[in-house]
Amino acid sequence: MLKKGNKMNQTAIMILGAGIMQLPAFEAAKKNNWYTIAADGNPEAPCRSRADQFLNIDLKDRVGLVEAAEELMTTRNIQGVFTCGTDFSASVAWIAEKLNLPGIPYQTALDCTDKYRMRMKFKEQNIPIPAFCELSAELDPHKETKHLLYPLVVKPVDNMGGRGVITVDTPENLEKALSEAIKFSRTNRAIVEEFMDGPEFSIDSLVVDGELVICGFADRHIYYPPCFIEMGHTLPSNIEKSEEEEIYRVFKNAVKALNITTGAAKGDIKLTSRGVMIGEIAARLSGGYMSGWTFPYASGVSLVEEGMRLSMGLKPVNLKATESNTSSERAFISIPGRIQDIHYLEEAHALDYVKDIFLISDKGDRVQFPLNNVMKCGNVIAVGPDRASAVNASAKAVSMIRISLESGDAETQEFLSMPLETQFPPSAYLRESWKELENLKAFKPDFSMQYKESPIPVPQKAQGLDFLSQKDWNCLSLEEALEEIIKTKNLTKTSEPLWTLYALHFWYAFIRGGIQGGLWYINQNNEVH
Template identity: 40%
Template sequence: MSKQKVIMILGGGIMQLPAIRIARARGWRAIVAAKEMSSEAAKLADHVEYVDLRNVSRIVRVARKYRQKYGLDGVFTAGTDFSITVARTAEEMGLPGIPFETAFSATNKARMRAVFAKHRLPSPRFYTITSLKDCREAAANLSFPVVVKPVDNMGARGVRRVDIKEELAAAVEEAMEHSAAAEVIVEEYLQGDELSLDAVVYNGKITICGVADRKIRFAPYFVEMGHTIPTAIDEQLADQVVSLFKRGIRALAINLGAAKGDIKLTPGGPVIGEIAARLSGGYMSGWTYPYSSGVEVTGAALNIAVGLPPGELRPLAGRTSAERAFISIPGVISSIEGLSAAGRVQGIRNIFLRTTPGSKVIFPTNNMEKCGNIISCAATRSEAVELAEKASQSIVLRLAPDNRDTESFLFGEEGESAYSIIKRENISALKALPPVIEPRAEKSSGIAVISIPALEREKGKDWHELPIFEAFQRALAMSGACLRKEAAPDKLNLGSLFWRVFQKGGVQGALYLIETINALKDKPEQLRKILRSKLPFQP
């Protein structure tokens, strides 16, 4: 009888669940180490260690403890920042893996860019920033816009585009806050769509395990609102992308384990964004690629981590899987509606909820600030995308009324608007419409929204691809407000105020406004002050 394999998995969140499940299903002993642990990860693990994964010496001590008791065959992570911790631990313990220096070059963006430059691989021109002097040098030698990034973080935390020199220092300062090394890179901004790729590497042989189209939104930030796999690009371009990815893996000397890459499709051809020495996060390696291909790439990477061949990696299925995020405007969640409806959409495989009632939410500036994700799988690309979008549109995050953060967003300039009303007849009507028309009666019998002439002609969609007319109908139905062509004498009539809020915050914004009015109905002076303080509609 063969000895039971023992694997130490770094990370106890959603992205590590596939690895923990697969290890346990194989009968391996799973040790899960993380600073914070999801209840599901803790329940699945054979052993749990609460430890800061940046503390490499502590992780090595934990690994030695388990090796003495059970033996230890490998160390693994996926979807985390801690490839260097894995590498150092494997190196110290004599386990399979890549050298620490290789992992460091695949984690630190400045070192990574230097490796690509040395091997003459297409990647953005960059400057490493540790001081204000470096910042001035970068501004003098790079054309704007540029992108500012911490050298040692993931999930687009601290990453933003900077369009003018005067904004560079502030962006660098912000990025520094997200860097443990207090180091930032400023690099040229590259226009074009972006792809994500995964690969496993066994004794130098690279096998590609997925190429996905990424959906990036909310400039100047880079928030991934979803991906679709396999890619829709043509075979010739895909071959160029894969070839570049492999050259990048070899340049970094990743010869055992896994690699994750971001490739930008610029007008001049594919350019390497980043390559990490691990499998991807963002639900690709653990969910969408297995759904679309029938191949458990996480299982292959686990095999390599314990010294086994990866196993069969040829795709067994030819389906499409789409992941889509759902987000919120700022505020405090009062309730979450539509989860059951989203789950009933045919073809939906997973709904991951990352917030709860009572939680404070913000409009996302990075990939850690989203509220949840939905994954679909279908026979065709169009069907998979449609299903994921339909499910994400079903979920409504209601916000607590009378909240300063919510109102700052709805009436301020920060954040992207849900919709833009652009038809001339609608803009003219809204410019002529008062923000609010109060009832003639002493007490109103409800809330009315004054219509605009041709909303059905507007073609805009919000962050979740929900069409504007459908969103308006949903907001009315959920709020209990009625629609009027003209002001009703017995109702509080919302004119351009409603349309300003709806344009900025979509269904969420409309519900917030109406629920705030209802919450303050017994405080007429406070309500009147709030209604009169808001600015009129602006196209």
Template identity: 45%
Template sequence: MLRNKSEVTMKAEFSGKRLLILGAGIMQGPAISIAKDMGLYTVVVDADPRAPEAAKADRFECIDLKDKEGIQALGAKLQSDGGLAGVMTAGTDFSATVAWVAEKLGLPGIPYAAALNASNKDRMRRCFAAAGVPSPQFTTFTTKSLGRAPKKLPFDFPVVVKPVDNMGGRGCRRVNSSKELADALPETLEFSRSGKAIVEEFMDGPEFSVDAIVNNEKIMVCGFADRHIFFPPYFIEMGHTMPSAQDSAVIQSILEVFFAGVRSLGISAGYGAAKGDLKLTPRGPMIGEIAARLSGGYMSGWTYPYASGVEVTRGAILAALGHPWSPGPDRNRTSAERAFISIPGKVRSIHGLDQARKTRYVKNVFLRIAEGSPVRFPENNVTKCGNIISAAPSRNDAVNAAEKAARKILIRLAVNQKETDAFLAPRAGAFPPDAFSLPADTHAALKSLPVQPIPNLLRSSAGELSRIGIYPFPEFTECKIRDYAGRTPRESLEIIRVITGLALPIMEGEIQGIVLDRNFWNALIRGGYQGGIYFIDTLLKKLNKKRGQNNQ
């Protein structure tokens, strides 16, 4: 909404002018809505004609965002047909296309060379090194150089391998040895459009995201968030919280490095945006990467406006028009974003969405899956199942609301899925992790539980299904550990009872009929409530099949 007299005047000034927006996904939704609110005529391009926000545009064109010449041709036609005021994007990896079009058509923007510096991590690291900006040492590999990779890197393990030209953590992981590196590089290179990857020093320490608007050498910070990264060796952002919990001196030290990085890439020599990921390492603040656009991950379009009252996307649109902007927080709240995930398989049903939406302080629930969708344990930031966004007067209220709502969303998996069976089978290795990480004594108690093959359980199936019980495992059920979403063993058991509709009592005294033993507990520990439900659903399907055969 327009909030003051100057914005009403601005709307009159912009009324009918055309803005070209790259991308029609969820992350570009705020840009399309705000541009229209400003009186601009929105021309939106995306390779997918069914993109979620395509229908919101005043005009939609189906063009691949990599096709900079095709988008330039559209922009030139718009100029000749009545004018084009600017071009922009938010939350995509195509800032170089934006800069190319702006430069070719004489529109406000950042230099194309600067956008390339911010889009290619090899170029980016070289710019940082030349300017003395704190960032990790690195070396570059290509598909052609794999067979002659050096036996020794110029820096020590652990290291991080990542494609030079992708986003969302695709193909990015930590490796701890030469053998792991040799195994990881081919996979990483598959995610690179140019067939290049960088290997760089691993930076230890908390991570932060920064959003800024750049306006002809002026860098205006519009958001600083704590990032919450999990599941090594990958770097999965399970959420962010803003404002940061760090004190002002630490934040300022991180921002000084960010400013230096933005300048070294050449982004500040124009009109646009910059998004940085930085770490506070034992050596001080260091840059992970800087992009020449606003952030995705719901930060620029949702959590920052909720926390501050400031629409940073409006600032990015004004920058694309060559117009000045002066942000100023209207309120002081906390906004938290949290993701929810799944073990591998195929979605049978999704539960708890309404309860999640009704949680106090929850503003949005974004669902990225549906019944029948394939799901996997995330190895990057685009394979999560959905996201919760909250906003509250206090940090604790915002964080608790988002995490509580995320725990309410429950994903039941279809049976007879090879990916789920493989995930729940006994395995060696650290990834994906067990839902519950057992203490040594609890693990020893698990090994002492009785176990019998599924066929034996089926032979003991006398009686009603509702009388299925569970063998006691108090060392686990009374344990204070939690799964990666924060659920306790008791809470997970109760979820299993609710979703399956079975009472599933813990069997005491003489045990008869179907009793879920160590195999069930293994499934629950490995896959959380999803593993427990999948085990029971598989057992019931086999049991019903057996009864059907007996009744023939």
């Protein structure tokens, strides 16, 4: 019999991942006095210091994880293994199966991790999905996809966060997209499927005693084709009740088809012109701040904590909402370059309804326009009593944050020199609705030269209202950005068509790169010798 105070008495849980997305798990464990054993391949993982014990083990190393857990079982009362916001639910299931801990079978976890296996399960059970096929470097992509209708979406079979995911409109671009997707696959395989149109939604749920409990339903805001960049989500969704119920029905059937009988299930669902279709379902809680932040803020339910209980064979304590707020998460992004400084974070955080600002990139870091969901610069979360207050607060905060870039950077110059009509990465603003900017149509900028400062032509509101009101990727209107640049840089503005080389270069950089581009050009021009 164990003596009182023996460390075997304290409930222990193994948490895979010690990044920011796992922070709510460590906080829940501390609240419940659970001993935490964290595993992460990054020796400098942000939440390492929050763990009672840290294992520097790659989360793909299932054998190493099990060996470490087996050794710890002799001295620790490990009751479960858990992850959220990672794509390593298969590693969780492997450990649980080997150590006889609660969880889903390893083969089920593989079905939820490998997108091709998942699609095959859905096909067998008549779950609505797009037509698809599996590809590898050894197969002829054109032969294998001849039965599919363009546009197609190419993605690695075993990754998350939109890494390597791209839309292909013509056969000529298929091989390049396939090569890129395979780079992000741990098994050197990709899946190709027909494009699904329509809005997209995220669902977090728990399966308790075989019953599915929906715990979060959010609108996803996806932009910038051919990539799929999630610029935020809003929770709860504002779609029609009948549409929501149909999404729930299809999601429930999909979870059943994957044989997720206990634990978490996270879904990405699309409401297409052909009806509800499943994007994918993972046997874990969501990342992207939804399960750990926006849903708890909106509902009062600590979803990660309840998911951890399930992973230890315990019943959830509280899945009933005690709050009825709206949460709005928005990302902020940058054009390419090296960050010189980030301004107005405190001012943005001080806005009414803003709860959190998460900074991913910092001073000195290289940044670029995102190709996937892990390349953004940061995120804002706002919570309000209604949808408008939350959405407006998050957008306002994002529009206030300024990421200034170092002058003389070749990547910044290359981005700003690209044609204004470039599809991807897109320009911050459109020039067409102000006829004066026809001057830029055939203009070839040279940002390596210095030009004499001159007044900047600006449109009058009467002639360019639509032009002035358009917003960039960080929710900042052209009018607001233009006035801020003129004020902070003491520029002279004019209503006359004085199109000097200085003015042409300014407007080109500004239309292409927004306030970042305009400020970078002015600083660069002042420093060129």
